[in-house]
Amino acid sequence: MSFTIAVAGKGGSGKTSISSLIIRYLVKNNMRPVLAVDADPNANLGEGLGLQVQETVGLMLARFQKEKIDIPIGMTREAYLEYRLNTILLETRDFDLLTMGRGEGQDCYCYPNTILRRFIDRLSDNYAFVVMDNEAGMEHLSRGTTQDIDELLIVSNHSVKGIRTIARIRTLVEELKLRVKKQSIVINMAPGQLDPLIKSELEALNLTPDAVIPQDDRIYQADLQQNSLLSLPDDSAAVKAVEHLMTEVLRVKMK
Numbered sequence: 001m002s003f004t005i006a007v008a009g010k011g012g013s014g015k016t017s018i019s020s021l022i023i024r025y026l027v028k029n030n031m032r033p034v035l036a037v038d039a040d041p042n043a044n045l046g047e048g049l050g051l052q053v054q055e056t057v058g059l060m061l062a063r064f065q066k067e068k069i070d071i072p073i074g075m076t077r078e079a080y081l082e083y084r085l086n087t088i089l090l091e092t093r094d095f096d097l098l099t100m101g102r103g104e105g106q107d108c109y110c111y112p113n114t115i116l117r118r119f120i121d122r123l124s125d126n127y128a129f130v131v132m133d134n135e136a137g138m139e140h141l142s143r144g145t146t147q148d149i150d151e152l153l154i155v156s157n158h159s160v161k162g163i164r165t166i167a168r169i170r171t172l173v174e175e176l177k178l179r180v181k182k183q184s185i186v187i188n189m190a191p192g193q194l195d196p197l198i199k200s201e202l203e204a205l206n207l208t209p210d211a212v213i214p215q216d217d218r219i220y221q222a223d224l225q226q227n228s229l230l231s232l233p234d235d236s237a238a239v240k241a242v243e244h245l246m247t248e249v250l251r252v253k254m255k
Helices: 015-028 057-067 077-088 110-126 139-143 160-175 196-204 217-224 237-254
Strands: 003-009 034-039 095-099 129-134 149-156 180-190 211-214
Touching: 003 015, 003 160, 015 034, 015 095, 015 129, 015 149, 015 180, 015 237, 034 110, 057 077, 077 095, 077 110, 095 110, 110 129, 149 160, 160 180, 160 196, 180 237, 211 237, 217 237
Parallel strands: 003 129, 003 149, 034 095, 034 129, 149 180, 180 211
Antiparallel strands: none
16 A cells, blocks of 8 residues: 655745655655656656656647547557556656656646546555655646645745645645545745744644755755756755654654
8 A cells, every 4th residue: 555645835835846855765765666746737856856757648648639549459548548658657766757747739637637646546556655746736636636645745935925825725625625634734945944924924824834844055056957856965954854754754654
């Protein structure tokens, strides 16, 4: 039975960096196999992990519909699509990566999301952990991409708008009755101590951070130099904070 961690939150809050550091933690601590899922149409989890993604679910489905590809005799449409999805899965020694992406043109993401959800459900039993990096905002929640989640990390940067987004996401999870076992609030890119205005907003919304990830210049430099976040040193401030976060997440898992 896999343990699924989903990362959601406001755009620019550093969700992809946190997802990458979670995968780093799992790999380093030999908690494999790991399935990394980039569920953001603006796919960049692969870059954070030092991988070049050539194919996505969205592009494959767009081609499939546009070209009316002949399905081999004896295969159903669904079986053939699953076969094609397996070819998109990018496999490495330490983890596998599945990237949703988006289709060509102005099509919505509903169909790719539905297909992705079904495929992940089938795949998940083959992995000890699934780490899902979701798109910014809340639409992925209403589309059902994020469900059957063991740990939902709701991430904000050090901003009042980000804190308010956390509150809206928590409300939406409750309204949609999503199957989320546990939620944790993460404040990312914090410059030292939390600003009094941030603390005031958290208190007003009855929110308590479960983790605060400090601003880390090494992540900024890795992005500039297009280096994998998996190669960040152990003494990186963000790495150490995510390690502490994961210790707490897994402590709950072990109960």
